Amino acid sequence: xxxxxxxxxxxxxxxxxxxxxxxxxxxxxxxxxxxxxxxxxxxxxxxxxxxxxxxxxxxxxxxxxxxxxxxxxxxxxxxxxxxxxxxxxxxxxxxxxxxxxxxxxxxxxxxx
Numbered sequence: 001x002x003x004x005x006x007x008x009x010x011x012x013x014x015x016x017x018x019x020x021x022x023x024x025x026x027x028x029x030x031x032x033x034x035x036x037x038x039x040x041x042x043x044x045x046x047x048x049x050x051x052x053x054x055x056x057x058x059x060x061x062x063x064x065x066x067x068x069x070x071x072x073x074x075x076x077x078x079x080x081x082x083x084x085x086x087x088x089x090x091x092x093x094x095x096x097x098x099x100x101x102x103x104x105x106x107x108x109x110x111x112x
Contacts, residue, residue, distance in 0.1 A: 015047060015055045017098055020083060020091040023065060029078040030056065056081055064090050 022028060022036050030052055037047050059065045064087035072078040083091070 013094075014098075015051060016059060017091070017094040018045075018047075019052075019055055019059060019081075020064065020087055020094060023081055023083040024088065024091060027080045027082040029072055029080050031072070031078070033081075059087070062090075063087075 018037060019033060022033055028036070030049060034047055034049070034052060037045050056065065056067070060067055060081070064084055065081045066084055067079050067081050069077055070080050
């Protein structure tokens with residue numbers, strides 16, 4: 001039986017980048033976002049609602065996402081979040097910053 005990957009804690013700010021990236025594909029509610037994070041990361045990242053919803057409110061306050069109420073797939077009322085033009089611009093900024101960080105960390109891990 002294959003070993004299940006262990007969960008890891010997200011660095012502060014990483015959740016914002018993840019949410020912005022996922023919303024680039026279209027509007028989603030909190031449940032859909034948590035499911036996508038878990039599926040795409042193959043179970044390594046498991047974001048709880050206590051972390052996700054404050055991040056969504058923070059992104060909304062900054063003007064990077066907008067939110068509206070609509071029925072979900074199971075006909076329940078849910079808040080859906082969408083990326084704004086400013087959010088798309090911020091996604092590119094955050095992505096570039098993350099890539100610089102990941103490269104620098106790789107250099108450190110490869111050093112003798």
